[in-house]
Amino acid sequence: xxxxxxxxxxxxxxxxxxxxxxxxxxxxxxxxxxxxxxxxxxxxxxxxxxxxxxxxxxxxxxxxxxxxxxxxxxxxxxxxxxxxxxxxxxxxxxxxxxxxxxxxxxxxxxxxxxxxxxxxxxxxxxxxxxxxxxxxxxxxxxxxxxxxxxxxxxxxxxxxxxxxxxxxxxxxxxxxxxxxxxxxxxxxxxxxxxxxxxxxxxxxxxxxxxxxxxxxxxxxxxxxxxxxxxxxxxxxxxxxxxxxxxxxxxxxxxxxxxxxxxxxxxxxxxxxxxxxxxxxxxxxxxxxxxxxxxxxxxxxxxxxxxxxxxxxxxxxxxxxxxxxxxxxxxxxxxxxxxxxxxxxxxxxxxxxxxxxxxxxxxxxxxxxxxxxxxxxxxxxxxxxxxxxxxxxxxxxxxxxxxxxxxxxxxxxxxxxxxxxxxxxxxxxxxxxxxxxxxxxxxxxxxxxxxxxxxxxxxxxxxxxxxxxxxxxxxxxxxxxxx
Ligand code: NAD
Numbered sequence: 001x002x003x004x005x006x007x008x009x010x011x012x013x014x015x016x017x018x019x020x021x022x023x024x025x026x027x028x029x030x031x032x033x034x035x036x037x038x039x040x041x042x043x044x045x046x047x048x049x050x051x052x053x054x055x056x057x058x059x060x061x062x063x064x065x066x067x068x069x070x071x072x073x074x075x076x077x078x079x080x081x082x083x084x085x086x087x088x089x090x091x092x093x094x095x096x097x098x099x100x101x102x103x104x105x106x107x108x109x110x111x112x113x114x115x116x117x118x119x120x121x122x123x124x125x126x127x128x129x130x131x132x133x134x135x136x137x138x139x140x141x142x143x144x145x146x147x148x149x150x151x152x153x154x155x156x157x158x159x160x161x162x163x164x165x166x167x168x169x170x171x172x173x174x175x176x177x178x179x180x181x182x183x184x185x186x187x188x189x190x191x192x193x194x195x196x197x198x199x200x201x202x203x204x205x206x207x208x209x210x211x212x213x214x215x216x217x218x219x220x221x222x223x224x225x226x227x228x229x230x231x232x233x234x235x236x237x238x239x240x241x242x243x244x245x246x247x248x249x250x251x252x253x254x255x256x257x258x259x260x261x262x263x264x265x266x267x268x269x270x271x272x273x274x275x276x277x278x279x280x281x282x283x284x285x286x287x288x289x290x291x292x293x294x295x296x297x298x299x300x301x302x303x304x305x306x307x308x309x310x311x312x313x314x315x316x317x318x319x320x321x322x323x324x325x326x327x328x329x330x331x332x333x334x335x336x337x338x339x340x341x342x343x344x345x346x347x348x349x350x351x352x353x354x355x356x357x358x359x360x361x362x363x364x365x366x367x368x369x370x371x372x373x374x375x376x377x378x379x380x381x382x383x384x385x386x387x388x389x390x391x392x393x394x395x396x397x398x399x400x401x402x403x404x405x406x407x408x409x410x411x412x413x414x415x416x417x418x419x420x421x422x423x424x425x426x427x428x429x430x431x432x433x434x435x436x437x438x439x440x441x442x443x444x445x446x447x448x449x450x451x452x453x454x455x456x457x458x459x460x461x462x463x464x465x466x467x468x469x470x471x472x473x474x475x476x477x478x479x480x481x482x
Contacts, residue, residue, distance in 0.1 A: 010049030011196025027360035043212035053197030073109035105157035112161035139167035141220035144213035152181035253411035256404035261295035275440030281387035335386030410453030
């Protein structure tokens with residue numbers, strides 16, 4: 001049987017070794033489409049195609065690259081409602097969230113179209129007479145991209161756009177659960193005018209197609225977003241390869257949101273509910289730990305609970321749905337496992353955590369809030385990646401800061417307060433790549449750096465002009481002019 005949606009290798013749409021049925025998590029009877037799964041040999045063909053395309057693509061003018069990326073941006077933005085619907089259907093984000101993400105992908109391509117024209121170098125006087133020094137940036141070569149399921153179009157966009165803008169060629173392996181958005185994005189880019197081999201799509205399993213990218217000598221660099229456990233394997237493979245590969249990892253989070261007594265309660269509740277539960281809690285930047293001072297603790301828990309009671313958990317495509325389903329059965333099992341672990345550890349399941357039935361069969365889970373949570377409990381330390389948050393009661397800001405930093409992760413950290421002193425202190429002392437004041441920990445701009453510290457990230461930042469740190473390599477040239 002031929003797949004409806006094929007891989008793209010060396011400028012051709014080609015069938016795979018098998019077929020992946022893309023299932024809608026809001027309605028498991030609904031098959032979004034049949035997508036080709038590439039074999040390892042096809043991944044290797046894609047790498048060869050990207051290698052062959054690199055010399056010519058790396059010598060294109062900034063204007064040529066600008067025009068292609070801008071054209072792709074225009075089409076993504078013009079079709080963002082349709083792309084957002086596809087995304088919501090295959091991943092389970094609500095329709096407005098899906099459309100928002102598709103729009104963001106379009107903006108990212110517009111930004112990096114501009115970056116094609118903004119790349120500069122430096123001319124530096126030498127310490128030696130008659131010598132000039134130039135510092136320039138070269139593209140890396142073939143970039144392997146491995147992406148997760150939770151942002152099916154935005155994450156591929158923020159990797160593919162800078163890679164192409166700075167003159168690299170790409171082999172892109174999306175997550176197996178969400179091939180639809182990846183396919184649509186590649187289709188748009190190819191029709192925008194990319195020469196054959198510059199962007200290759202190999203849909204398939206991490207253990208097969210992903211692994212092929214990690215092991216191949218002609219892949220110069222790997223940009224990966226996903227879990228810590230896979231990230232560790234990716235990094236190890238990259239340093240053990242010969243030649244070694246440049247590697248960038250964006251991984252998990254256990255993001256704290258501190259709420260101080262002097263916070264505006266309404267602002268804090270909105271930041272908490274949005275940050276922890278929207279997108280079904282399946283964001284690496286989701287707030288999963290609320291750390292709340294004693295004076296506002298009970299009012300905060302009551303207000304968050306009231307807000308949760310009013311949320312509609314239903315089909316992602318239905319108007320009025322606030323929270324869509326969990327992405328699949330295995331993620332639902334993980335969420336339920338942690339709900340049990342929390343109870344067994346002695347935390348109080350204050351609200352939610354029920355599996356819900358809706359009109360169609362899907363993976364519906366009521367948002368869950370644990371109270372009476374201790375810092376050593378697994379629910380306060382490990383990434384759950386679902387609509388589950390914990391509340392910890394603390395005496396003061398100092399204790400809150402200590403708990404918020406006491407984690408292996410360091411992606412995003414937030415504080416709700418009306419105190420300039422505490423907000424400023426927190427911005428300086430939070431051990432996180434991104435800090436939010438009176439805002440949800442999730443939800444970031446597309447033109448500034450994104451990334452974390454400690455166990456959340458490894459290597460240079462993604463997004464904004466900082467993306468060039470990963471997608472280019474610096475060359476220092478000396479010349480003697482007599
Ligand atoms: P995952 O690690 O299971 O998979 C990520 C990707 O790696 C997928 O494409 C998968 O097929 C591939 N893969 C799996 N095994 C592989 C192997 N052996 N070799 C090569 N590739 C392999 O992660 P997921 O479940 O898709 O995504 C959820 C995770 O992603 C969460 O931990 C979340 O926090 C994280 N995430 C992080 C960020 C960030 O920017 N920090 C953003 C989104 C998601």
